[in-house]
Amino acid sequence: MARAFEVRRQRGFVTVAILCFIALYAPMVTLVAYSFNAGSSLALWEGFSLRWYGAAWENEAVQEATIRSVVVAVSASVLATAIATMAALGTTRVPHYRGLTAVYALINQPLMVPEIVTGVALLVVFAIVKEATGYHGLFYLIAAHTAFCIPFAYLPIRARLQGMDSRLEAAAADLYASPWAAFRHVTLPLMFPGIIAGAMLAFVISLDDVVITEFVKSAGQDTLPTYMLGQLRRVVTPEINAISTVLLAISVAIVSIFFLVTRKRT
Amino acid sequence: MPEAAEPAPEAPAAPRVDAEEMARRAVRRRWLLNLPAILWLILFAAGPLLVVLLYSFLAAGDYGGVRWELSTDGWFAVLMTRDIFDDTLRLQDAHLAIFWRSVKLSVMTTLACLLLGFPTAYFIATRSRANRNLWLFLITIPFWTNLLIRTFAMLEWIRAQGVINSVLTGLGIVDEPVQMLYTDFSIMLGMTYVYFPLMVLPLYASMEKLDFRLVEAAYDLYASRLQVLRGVIVPLVSPGIVAGSILVFIPSLGAYVTPRVLGGGKQMMLGNLIELQFGQGRNWPLGAALSISLLALVMVALIFYVRAAQKGGEGHG
Amino acid sequence: MTKLRGPLAGLTALALAFPGAALAEGQLNIFNWGNYTNPELIEKFEAEYGVEVSITDYDSNDTALAKVKAGGHGYDLVVPSHSYVPIWVKEGLIAKPGIPEMANYGNIDPRWRDVAWDPGREYTVPWQWGSVGVVVDTSVYSGDINTSAVIFDPPEELVGKINVAPEMQDVMHTAIYYHGGESCTTDKAVLRKVRDTLVEAKKKWLSMDYGIIEKFAGKDLAASLYWNGAAFRAREKNADVRYGYPKEGFVLWMDSVALLKDAQNVENAKLFLNFIMEPENAALISAFARYANGIAGSEEFMPEDMKTAPEVIIPDEFAASGRFTESCPPEAQALFTAIWTELQK
Numbered sequence: 020m021a022r023a024f025e026v027r028r029q030r031g032f033v034t035v036a037i038l039c040f041i042a043l044y045a046p047m048v049t050l051v052a053y054s055f056n057a058g059s060s061l062a063l064w065e066g067f068s069l070r071w072y073g074a075a076w077e078n079e080a081v082q083e084a085t086i087r088s089v090v091v092a093v094s095a096s097v098l099a100t101a102i103a104t105m106a107a108l109g110t111t112r113v114p115h116y117r118g119l120t121a122v123y124a125l126i127n128q129p130l131m132v133p134e135i136v137t138g139v140a141l142l143v144v145f146a147i148v149k150e151a152t153g154y155h156g157l158f159y160l161i162a163a164h165t166a167f168c169i170p171f172a173y174l175p176i177r178a179r180l181q182g183m184d185s186r187l188e189a190a191a192a193d194l195y196a197s198p199w200a201a202f203r204h205v206t207l208p209l210m211f212p213g214i215i216a217g218a219m220l221a222f223v224i225s226l227d228d229v230v231i232t233e234f235v236k237s238a239g240q241d242t243l244p245t246y247m248l249g250q251l252r253r254v255v256t257p258e259i260n261a262i263s264t265v266l267l268a269i270s271v272a273i274v275s276i277f278f279l280v281t282r283k284r285t
Numbered sequence: 286m287p288e289a290a291e292p293a294p295e296a297p298a299a300p301r302v303d304a305e306e307m308a309r310r311a312v313r314r315r316w317l318l319n320l321p322a323i324l325w326l327i328l329f330a331a332g333p334l335l336v337v338l339l340y341s342f343l344a345a346g347d348y349g350g351v352r353w354e355l356s357t358d359g360w361f362a363v364l365m366t367r368d369i370f371d372d373t374l375r376l377q378d379a380h381l382a383i384f385w386r387s388v389k390l391s392v393m394t395t396l397a398c399l400l401l402g403f404p405t406a407y408f409i410a411t412r413s414r415a416n417r418n419l420w421l422f423l424i425t426i427p428f429w430t431n432l433l434i435r436t437f438a439m440l441e442w443i444r445a446q447g448v449i450n451s452v453l454t455g456l457g458i459v460d461e462p463v464q465m466l467y468t469d470f471s472i473m474l475g476m477t478y479v480y481f482p483l484m485v486l487p488l489y490a491s492m493e494k495l496d497f498r499l500v501e502a503a504y505d506l507y508a509s510r511l512q513v514l515r516g517v518i519v520p521l522v523s524p525g526i527v528a529g530s531i532l533v534f535i536p537s538l539g540a541y542v543t544p545r546v547l548g549g550g551k552q553m554m555l556g557n558l559i560e561l562q563f564g565q566g567r568n569w570p571l572g573a574a575l576s577i578s579l580l581a582l583v584m585v586a587l588i589f590y591v592r593a594a595q596k597g598g599e600g601h602g
Numbered sequence: 603m604t605k606l607r608g609p610l611a612g613l614t615a616l617a618l619a620f621p622g623a624a625l626a627e628g629q630l631n632i633f634n635w636g637n638y639t640n641p642e643l644i645e646k647f648e649a650e651y652g653v654e655v656s657i658t659d660y661d662s663n664d665t666a667l668a669k670v671k672a673g674g675h676g677y678d679l680v681v682p683s684h685s686y687v688p689i690w691v692k693e694g695l696i697a698k699p700g701i702p703e704m705a706n707y708g709n710i711d712p713r714w715r716d717v718a719w720d721p722g723r724e725y726t727v728p729w730q731w732g733s734v735g736v737v738v739d740t741s742v743y744s745g746d747i748n749t750s751a752v753i754f755d756p757p758e759e760l761v762g763k764i765n766v767a768p769e770m771q772d773v774m775h776t777a778i779y780y781h782g783g784e785s786c787t788t789d790k791a792v793l794r795k796v797r798d799t800l801v802e803a804k805k806k807w808l809s810m811d812y813g814i815i816e817k818f819a820g821k822d823l824a825a826s827l828y829w830n831g832a833a834f835r836a837r838e839k840n841a842d843v844r845y846g847y848p849k850e851g852f853v854l855w856m857d858s859v860a861l862l863k864d865a866q867n868v869e870n871a872k873l874f875l876n877f878i879m880e881p882e883n884a885a886l887i888s889a890f891a892r893y894a895n896g897i898a899g900s901e902e903f904m905p906e907d908m909k910t911a912p913e914v915i916i917p918d919e920f921a922a923s924g925r926f927t928e929s930c931p932p933e934a935q936a937l938f939t940a941i942w943t944e945l946q947k
Binding site for chain 1: 311312314315316317318319321322323325326327328329330331332333334336337401402404405407408409411417418419421422423424425426427428429430431432433434435437438439441442448478481482483486487488489490491493494497500501504510514518524525527528529531532535536539541542555556559560563569572573576579580583584587588591
Binding site for chain 1: 631
């Protein structure tokens, strides 16, 4: 082999990874392309036009649904990640204690029940609360989303923590760092990639949820997915593509800025 | 925020407390850390499920919902059925067939995600530190767009007159368009796409800390690349493999949207079967009993899987 | 992390403060099928009466029923399909808004005034109605399309290019009518034929899915059992598409607006009910979702292309074959679900 020997290299891995990235973005290309469709179809090109951007701009319902989706996803992923981080610290790298398996099962429980079942269960319980308190706000959605996001945030963080060298923290403690300082300056930075991964998963999962949201939402609380689901039977227009493209552009911009800023610092 | 609940610092210079007291304090701290998760999940996930458990033992309401009468019809119907024509009692083979299909497709999806996700996560983990988060974002950005729109966008690629078939026929590789849409293949493809980040992110989280000195040491001992992969890297990242497999396998079992759109809806998966009972079928007790059965099966399998994986992992570590 | 905390906490606070359904005066909360309500109609109503309207979507009759039954929902008006109206009445979920006393009551087409599911229109105001028929690409198959045989015993040309809407009630009833059975039948002889027909026919179908318009346009599909409004839109994209009315019997449906018993904004809801019985406003409803409404005199305000569309106006020779399905009793429901499950196993 002509190339210098690189320990990290595994044959074919780079190729597979690049192919995966291409495959991930291939549907994005059609999605963006059809947002400029002159026709009202998601799969039949009828020429270039900006009409769906205009339609989306005019359509308050779809804008509100989009904002609501983002608000719920941000709130739920932040809450779920915080809760999951604590739980991961409480259940990983510890000698077995009574109840550990039960806690583990409880944390993963939302994964194991089809959404429709959680939806029906929450419908019944929340209806009682709504009638008793008269509060119809967004908290129900955030609470439900946070709950099913917890395992998605928890598992990457746990995977990160497992086998993480606890001698580092022990060393910090030996140097008279308070447990808080040891956590803040040693454990947390080490956990960070896991926390980022968990938060991203939670965000994505919340953004996509449709069935539970459908059962939990109160009047006037459609999110983008439930709005889409309602369209499914009748007619789905590229309006959602236009919205998605705008969201995509905004997220790419945020990521780029974030990336440039952090890069400058390092 | 995790900081907020960090327990009160123990005085570092305090005289040594006896070991038993230390252990007890450690356990109490664990429970404090677990408390928010326990409370939140009991309130908003596990607790409400008791309603479902209760419903599974009630009679079906005439138009959906339940009637407040004790009944085991729901549980009975999970596995057994009375033939609607000759009234004989027999095994409910439709449910078994649907269950089997769901398990089969979920296993295949998990394997596909692992085979593709492992190299991808490895690729990301071996980028320079500054670039890793960028690649990570690149993985998740496609998932910030709506699931249905994404699935429709995929449809455009794999349908009979779609992009892939046009290329294949255009290049003369095939004469007739290949029917990819509405097959088990398209369901698997769709689910692999949808669940891909659920595999990559946990894998990445545990790979990122991979100590390449161990890999180097293995090469020094004349291990081949494959041996290094199997003997050193895979065991070290097994927590990530476990987490990723759980996150992909279990949700695929209950998958609902992808099989419906890409599978053409001709064959049900478990998620669709349960949905049918709570919807058009108007048999909530059966729907409830089916989901509790699923929950119990997965729970048992999960606990065994994690225990076995942990033992395996410890053996290597 | 610390730097992020400020804005994130702010967002969370914002989320919690975000109004849900404000139950204040001057509000109206409508719970309707997705993509079914013309925004122009709503704007017009808001401007005329100074009421703020919120629309929330649902995607199935059963979901809507389950949500409202659970209580604490905050909706005022709901739009159930005809076969569900008696269920809503029986469950005590909808109230009599005094429709016959309303100023525009006389505008309801006499044909839709004394309907089986709501005699005398005590509970509901017509929204839209349509049919479930056979959509065929006549460039692929040029034979008779006014028969369910296109779907249940398909000709060679159509095999592997057929889609069936994944709606248990509609598919089961079309098949039951095909074999000469009655709505909600429990006749085992008929049901056995129905099951055998469906199981055999399914092997020749491509899919059981929603969304047919693109697929007809792109020639992925050549036939489908589907709603007439979609057939209309498919014809706009592919001029060879025709809509057949099965002579063996086809399913008719009508969605109607009802006032919920625990509505908070009863007066505004009544204003809205009366408002949509105005022909001009009813025409707005149809112009958006492309189905006929039940208001006499709305034709003249309809878009040109809808006035003569064979998908909207049922030809006289087939009108007698159209039947409204009933809300089936639990025994029939159980049999249907068993066949449906076996079909998709």
